[in-house]
């Protein structure tokens with residue numbers, strides 16, 4: 001699958017087929033997070049792959065979102081922040097959020113490439129998730145991903161924000177591009 005197709009096709013799924021994913025595929029998707037950019041090359045994400053049905057139920061209860069309990073696998077992503085905090089002090093909070101987001105996008109696109117689906121879940125009682133999975137208190141639980149095959153392919157058009165509402169040129173709110181120099185040309189011509 002081409003990267004552009006994976007980006008455009010990815011969408012949240014909350015109803016899964018009975019068919020169980022191959023756990024090795026999920027591990028390959030987790031592996032893809034290791035290629036994400038990390039400040040100071042200090043890797044913060046940690047993962048717990050859950051197949052135990054009792055634990056899936058307990059984590060699902062902590063999310064208060066029933067469909068989570070219907071997945072055959074959950075991936076719980078945590079963040080080990082201590083080294084980044086020591087290294088970057090007060091900047092580390094933003095760094096950690098940004099790099100964990102980059103790692104998550106690698107994970108989501110890798111799932112898409114393998115024909116697997118998920119929904120990024122952030123709403124949960126962190127303490128309950130930690131207790132179920134024996135996650136040390138100093139780690140942060142970042143997100144939970146129920147993994148499965150989509151029950152029925154989504155056909156509805158995705159609502160996308162228009163590009164001209166999010167992109168400006170040279171100055172915030174300036175919507176007109178000045179044509180950049182073509183190789184070998186000195187002048188800058190207006191773009192119409």
Ligand SMILES: Cc1cc2nc3c(=O)[nH]c(=O)nc-3n(C[C@H](O)[C@H](O)[C@H](O)COP(=O)(O)O)c2cc1C
Pocket residue numbers: 010011012013065119120121122123124
């Ligand atoms: C930080 C974050 C937290 C989210 N938390 C939840 C959640 O707790 N439950 C849920 O059903 N979806 C959650 N989502 C999924 C969004 O609702 C979903 O991505 C959005 O509706 C856009 O749909 P799409 O993923 O199909 O593009 C979350 C997404 C993000 C990025």
